[in-house]
Amino acid sequence: MNQSFAVGIGGAAGQGVATPGDIFAKIFSRRGLHLNAYNAYQSIIRGGHTFLTVRTGPQKISNTGDHLDLLIPLNQDTMDRHLRLLTAGGACLYNADLIQPGSAAAGVQLCPMPVSKMADITRNKVGQNTLAIGASLSLMGIGFPALESVLVEQFRKKEQAVIDENVSLARAGYDYATQNFKPFAWPLPMTEARYAVLSGNAAMAMGGAAAGVKFYSAYPMSPATGVLHWMAAHARKAQIMVRQVEDEIGVVTMAIGAAHAGVRAMCATSGGGFALMSEGMGLSAQAEIPIVVIDCQRAGPSTGVPTKTEQGDLWQMLGAGFGDYPKVIAAPLDIADCFKLIPEIFNITDRFQCPGIVLCDLLLSEGRLSVDPKELDFAPVIDRGEMIASNGTGDHEPYKRYKITESGVSPRAIPGLPGYTHVVSSDEHDEDGVLISDEYTNAGKRRAMMEKRMRKVDGIAASVPPPELHGPANADVTLIGWGSTYGVIEEACELLREAGISANYLIVRWLVPLHGDAIVDLLRDARHTIIVENNFSGQFARYLRSETSFVPDGNIRKYDGEPFAPHHIVEAVKEQLAGKTKLSVPAHEIMV
Amino acid sequence: MATDTAVVAPKAISMADYKGRVDPDWCPGCGDFGVLAAVQKALVELQIPKHEVATISGIGCSSNFPGFIETYGMHTLHGRALPVATGMKLANHAMTVLVTGGDGDGFGIGCGHFVHAMRRNVDLTYIVMDNQIYGLTTGQTSPTSRIGMKTKSMPYGNIESPLSPVALALAAGATFVARGFSGDQKHLTELLKRGIEHKGFSFIDVFSPCVTYNHDNTFQWFRPRVKKLEDNPDYDAGDWNAAMEKSVIWGEEIPIGKFFERTDLPTLHGAEPVLNAGPLVHQNNRIPADVAKTFIEELM
Numbered sequence: 001m002n003q004s005f006a007v008g009i010g011g012a013a014g015q016g017v018a019t020p021g022d023i024f025a026k027i028f029s030r031r032g033l034h035l036n037a038y039n040a041y042q043s044i045i046r047g048g049h050t051f052l053t054v055r056t057g058p059q060k061i062s063n064t065g066d067h068l069d070l071l072i073p074l075n076q077d078t079m080d081r082h083l084r085l086l087t088a089g090g091a092c093l094y095n096a097d098l099i100q101p102g103s104a105a106a107g108v109q110l111c112p113m114p115v116s117k118m119a120d121i122t123r124n125k126v127g128q129n130t131l132a133i134g135a136s137l138s139l140m141g142i143g144f145p146a147l148e149s150v151l152v153e154q155f156r157k158k159e160q161a162v163i164d165e166n167v168s169l170a171r172a173g174y175d176y177a178t179q180n181f182k183p184f185a186w187p188l189p190m191t192e193a194r195y196a197v198l199s200g201n202a203a204m205a206m207g208g209a210a211a212g213v214k215f216y217s218a219y220p221m222s223p224a225t226g227v228l229h230w231m232a233a234h235a236r237k238a239q240i241m242v243r244q245v246e247d248e249i250g251v252v253t254m255a256i257g258a259a260h261a262g263v264r265a266m267c268a269t270s271g272g273g274f275a276l277m278s279e280g281m282g283l284s285a286q287a288e289i290p291i292v293v294i295d296c297q298r299a300g301p302s303t304g305v306p307t308k309t310e311q312g313d314l315w316q317m318l319g320a321g322f323g324d325y326p327k328v329i330a331a332p333l334d335i336a337d338c339f340k341l342i343p344e345i346f347n348i349t350d351r352f353q354c355p356g357i358v359l360c361d362l363l364l365s366e367g368r369l370s371v372d373p374k375e376l377d378f379a380p381v382i383d384r385g386e387m388i389a390s391n392g393t394g395d396h397e398p399y400k401r402y403k404i405t406e407s408g409v410s411p412r413a414i415p416g417l418p419g420y421t422h423v424v425s426s427d428e429h430d431e432d433g434v435l436i437s438d439e440y441t442n443a444g445k446r447r448a449m450m451e452k453r454m455r456k457v458d459g460i461a462a463s464v465p466p467p468e469l470h471g472p473a474n475a476d477v478t479l480i481g482w483g484s485t486y487g488v489i490e491e492a493c494e495l496l497r498e499a500g501i502s503a504n505y506l507i508v509r510w511l512v513p514l515h516g517d518a519i520v521d522l523l524r525d526a527r528h529t530i531i532v533e534n535n536f537s538g539q540f541a542r543y544l545r546s547e548t549s550f551v552p553d554g555n556i557r558k559y560d561g562e563p564f565a566p567h568h569i570v571e572a573v574k575e576q577l578a579g580k581t582k583l584s585v586p587a588h589e590i591m592v
Numbered sequence: 593m594a595t596d597t598a599v600v601a602p603k604a605i606s607m608a609d610y611k612g613r614v615d616p617d618w619c620p621g622c623g624d625f626g627v628l629a630a631v632q633k634a635l636v637e638l639q640i641p642k643h644e645v646a647t648i649s650g651i652g653c654s655s656n657f658p659g660f661i662e663t664y665g666m667h668t669l670h671g672r673a674l675p676v677a678t679g680m681k682l683a684n685h686a687m688t689v690l691v692t693g694g695d696g697d698g699f700g701i702g703c704g705h706f707v708h709a710m711r712r713n714v715d716l717t718y719i720v721m722d723n724q725i726y727g728l729t730t731g732q733t734s735p736t737s738r739i740g741m742k743t744k745s746m747p748y749g750n751i752e753s754p755l756s757p758v759a760l761a762l763a764a765g766a767t768f769v770a771r772g773f774s775g776d777q778k779h780l781t782e783l784l785k786r787g788i789e790h791k792g793f794s795f796i797d798v799f800s801p802c803v804t805y806n807h808d809n810t811f812q813w814f815r816p817r818v819k820k821l822e823d824n825p826d827y828d829a830g831d832w833n834a835a836m837e838k839s840v841i842w843g844e845e846i847p848i849g850k851f852f853e854r855t856d857l858p859t860l861h862g863a864e865p866v867l868n869a870g871p872l873v874h875q876n877n878r879i880p881a882d883v884a885k886t887f888i889e890e891l892m
Contacts, residue, residue, distance in 0.1 A: 029892065196891035206887060212877030215683055237883050239875055241682050241866050246708040250675040253668065257648070257679025260666060261687070262873040265679065283669050373892070378884035382877065414873065415664035416684055418643045423613075423658050423665035426651070434614055435659055435667070 004057035005188060006065050007136065008082055011074030014046040016126035019154065020072065020133050021052040025197045026150045027142065028056040029370050032191030036061040036487070037368040040562065040592035043222070043306045049077055051592045058189055061370070062334070062487030066567045069184065070139065072132045073099060081590055083108075089185055093135050093177075095128045111135065111181045118172050130166050134173025141187025144174050196373050200338040200364035201226025201268075203371075204294055207342030208266045209238045210378045213292075215258035215265040217243045217251045219273060222306045223362040224296040227268040248273035252280030252293065260289045260424065262389065262414035264346055268294035271313045272303065278321045281355045285325030285453070287424040288402070288410070290349035290356070290385075292342070297361040299561045308561025309362035311483060311534040314543060317357050318512070326408075326456040328356040328464075329512040331483030335369035337509070343380035348463055351385035352409060352456045359511065361534070363484045363563045386411040388420060400431040404448060408455030457513065464510040466518030471504030472497075477573055478526040480552065482508040482540050485532050485564060492569035499570065501577065508540070516548035523550065530554045530576060532569060554582040562588045605639050607632055612660035623800030623811070624654050624721050626774035631690065631719065632661060633777075634784035646689045648677040650697035653728045654721035654800065657692040671702030674709040677716050678860075684873045685715065685861040688788060695722040699735040699757055710764035713792045715859040719784070721774075721800035722757065724809045731805030741808055758839035758851055761795045762832065768794035769835065769852040773818050774801065775811050779848070786850060792859050799848075814846070821849030829853050 009020050021037060028035045033056045041050040053064040071092040073079035076099050079092070086092060088107030096112035104110060113131060121127025130151075137147050148167055155163045198206075205227045208216065216235075218228040228244065235242040241258070245251045248269050255265035269277065274295045284291050297313045299305035317329050328348050332338040341358060349356035388399075388411050401422040403410040410431075413420035423433035428446055430436055436445045469478070471493055481489045486507045493503040506522055508514070523529055529552040531541045536559040544550050554576040558564055564586070572584030610632040618624050635645060645663040649655035651670035658665030664687070668676045677691045698706055698720045709716065725743065726732040732745035736757065740749045761769045768790040772780035780798060787794035799818070801811050821827045821838065828834060835852035861867050869875055879887075 194892060196888050198891045202891070209879050209887070210884070214872045214875065214877060215679065217679070234887065236865060237886070238879055239866055239869065241864065241872055243678075243682070245675065246704055249672060250705055250708070253672040253675040254679035254682075256668075257666075257676035257681075258683035258872070259679075260676070261680045261683035263683045264877065265683075279669055280672075283672075287666070287668075373888045376888050378879050378881070378887075415646055415680070416643060416687055416873070418641065421643055421662050421664055423667060425659075425667040426669055427667055432613060433659075433665070435656065 002057055002059040003186065004055055004061055004065060005069045005140070005186065006053060006055040006067065007070045007072070008051060008053050008068045008085060009072045009074065010049065010051035010078030010082055012046070013041065013044055013048050013050050015074045016129050017050050017052050017074065019126070020129050021054060023133055023147070023150050023154060024054050025368065027137070027146055028054070028188070029195045029197050030146065031142070031188060032193040033058060033188065034061045034195060034370040035197065035368070036064055038064045038363065038563065039366065041307050049592065051078065051082065056188070058191055062490050063563070063566065066565050070136060072136065074129065076100065081592070085590065091139055091181065091184070093132045109182055111177065113173065113176060118176055119169050121169070124165060124169070127169055130169040131173035134170035135177035135181070138174045138177035139181060139183050141183050144171065147174070193372070195370035196376060197368055197370050198335065199226055199366055199368050200332070200335045200360055201296070201366065202230045203335050203338035204268065204342055204358065204360065205230035206376060207339040209234070209240060210339070210380055211343035211346045212264050212382050213240060213266045214263035215241045215255060217245050217254045217265070217267050219245055219248050219251050219269065221270045221273045223298055223365040224268040224270050224273070224294065226365060227294060248276035249280065252277040252291070253283070255291050256280060256284055256287070256289050259291050260287070260415065264350070266292045266294070268296060270296050270298050271300050271316060274313065274316060274320070281327070282321035282323060282325060283426045284355040285321070285327060286426050288353040288453070289424065290353050292345055292349055292356045292358060294358040294360060296365040297359065299559070305561045307362070309534060309563050310559060310561065311361055311485070312536070312539065312559070313359065314511070314539040317359055318543065320357070324450070324454065326352060326354045326453060326460060327512060328354065328460055329359055330356070330510050331359040331508070332364060333483065333486040333507060333509055335364055335367060336371045336375050338364055339376055343382065347381065347383040348460060351383055351463070352460050353385065353412065354456060359483060361484050385409065388413040388417065390417070401433045402429060402431045402449065402452070404431055404452050406455070407459050408452045409459070461513040461515070464513060466515035467506055467508050467522070469504055469506050469522045472502050473504070475502040475504040475527065477501060477503045477528045477530060477577060478523065479503060479505040479530055479532055479569070479573070481505065481532045482511060485534065488564045488566055488569060489532055491566040492573070495566055495570045496573060501573065503573070514547050516544070519544070520548050520550055528553045528577060530556055530573060532556045532564070534558050534563065554584070556584045556586070558586055560588045562592065605636055605641060607636055609642050610635055610661055610663070612662055614659060616660045617656065618653060619804045621803040622653070623723060623774035623802070624657070626777050627719065627721050627780070627798050627800050628657065628660055630777050630780040630784055633781045634788060637781070638785055638788060640688055644686070644688055646677070646680055646687050648673050648680065648689065648691050650693040650702060652694040652697045652726070654692060654694040655697055671697050671700070672705065673697070674702060674705040674716070674718065678709060678712070678714045681714055681716060682861055682872065684871045685867060686871045689716050690788070691716050691718045693720060694727070695720060695724060695736045695757070696726045696734045699755060703735070707760070707764045710761055710766040710793050710795065712860045713765070713767055713857055715792055715861060717784070717787045717794045717796065719796050719798060720757065722797050723800050723802035723806055725802050725806040727802050727805055738808065743805070756839055757797045759836060762836050762839055762852055766795045767792035767854050767857055770794070770796045770850045771848045772796055772798045773814055773848050774798055775815055776818070779820060783850060790853065791855065792857060817844060817846045818848045819845050821847050821851065
């Protein structure tokens, strides 16, 4: 098992949980450590409960894990709820003036800090946080200068007095811990590596910029808003037109207008906003204007649980809009993949002139991951497909926008070119773009156009790879997942192997096209198959069955708003292998 | 004869250039024929080449317009022509973008976009063929149908007040607001020319009678009522309050003409520094390496 170290910080919204999280993330990544962070929060700006977990270690950290090594409760509520996550060797740092300790597991060090005796924090409401960060660093065996430089950077926009005050608070916490508490048995190591730390939303926005997106439109909606924020903040440097639009219908149709004019256009939303975009998806397909829409899933239906994660939008994506049309749906596997996937899907949507959906979720959108900067490739392959962008010199045949071809792809002429005027249409049309749906209705033309568009499906399938099976062959159990459950499934397989159960896994990234035959081939000899997904009805299991008739031996589902922890899957696999059940729904032990 | 001169005057743009690939399938006598002809005339008189024009519509009888004129046409979704046109204009602001549709498309299902396109001052010319009825769905009440009007959807008479598109446009901040009549093509052509030349959002509400389903608001009904604002030498189209006052006059006298214009506000594309480097579609789609480096460094 890889070594890792997890810190949890919790308090009410507004108590300043985010800043210590940022500081820890910077310190860890600058030591050359990987990290994975997730913030559990609610849809309020002040009050409630918010709990941030940052897990770090020298190897890749695929999820925030099962337990904590350090807990920093900023209020009593956090102490009461989360102390149980500390395991032997762990520590809890708390303000002894305000918080009563609970009873901790054996081997957990309770570290009360007499905050009012250590510093005057009457003017600085988050002073206790800074003291605790200082103390944490001492326990982790990290020298103070690392913290000092991050604090100076964190407060660089404030006056010098504020910086000095925070540095001295941190120093006081650091020194107090050095004198009074026992450091962790495993001092955090250092490596030569340096990582970028980013959210999935920032990754998808940056992936868009790298893919050559020139137009981004959005309506604010959690958990997709982070994509808009990155785009808006970087629009001028990246030369991207970013618009906040009146609703998601306007968002998607504006993107289609920009795409028709010849630029790559993207938008992002969550399930509710996507519902408004459905008709636009059909327009993109019918008029053959490529766009990419990101759906950051949150717990539904309706407003649902706006700040919690779920994989519940799959069937909405599969059925988006009415009628049959070619489309592409892909689910990024982790935050690094959020970046990488965007140029890939744009190359497919451009080549096949159809809509593409990136099916992300809150876990990845708002989680944070350390990524090797080399993985953030701003010069990826850009394939705009068959596009007439210059009218050349000589005459050409009369242009037919929807020319019937073997591949189903008709070259696009970019508006503004002399000699290529044409009409694109949401109505069914002939090769020339002339509507056939009114008085010219012609069954033969309709059939030919349907077949032309649907022929693109074969080309799309040939351009994405089938999934692979990872881990040992002939495993006792094969776990099947899609998208964001990749990280936790990977770790669960490791934990199972440590427990003497050999496990392998298959993760689906391209949902449409699915490559169902390849999946069935991979699973044919599997001894025990279990589909893992973050929804109630087994949306992927039902999809896989509808495409392939494949039925797994069991299912593990979670639909309480919180992501899976590795032990949820491990315990469920054990009970299923013991024949106790075919459907496990792990309970989330901590209320967050 | 100067036959040896190398300078050949470019061929003048004529009505033939703008003739569509198919003839309109509107009912004989439909008001939309007059609007189509006026738009073609305006483009010819302004000598704008057809490949520099985009005509974008929603859905409905009048929204079949792009198929009947030879430009870069686009037939979008019901009510969604304005956001599509906005996206197109922002991605290539060198194009002249016309938006065509009806009262149901623009003031009913698309009304949200209508208001926002105006407050944004997108440089579009929005031509609404306002016939006070839903035609393509065979005659239902529209947002501009009069109170008491009997239709298939309100057989006992409309009990909902019609909206005033001109007043709404003025309230939403449109920088060019006009009303024309399909029965006065010369006047309409002038309004269209002024609207196309206007830098910013130009809205032209056009009375375009439905000869099949609206037996109230016919050519014969409109003709004696429409009074041109241009005929009143004291009318000042720069006076927003005066325009607002005129916009609600409806009855024996209905004003047509240019209600309002202001030219002191920037267009949306003009206010966006990202477009200083020229139309988006002609810009480089690669992030320069030094810029990409800064994006990554902020995460470290």
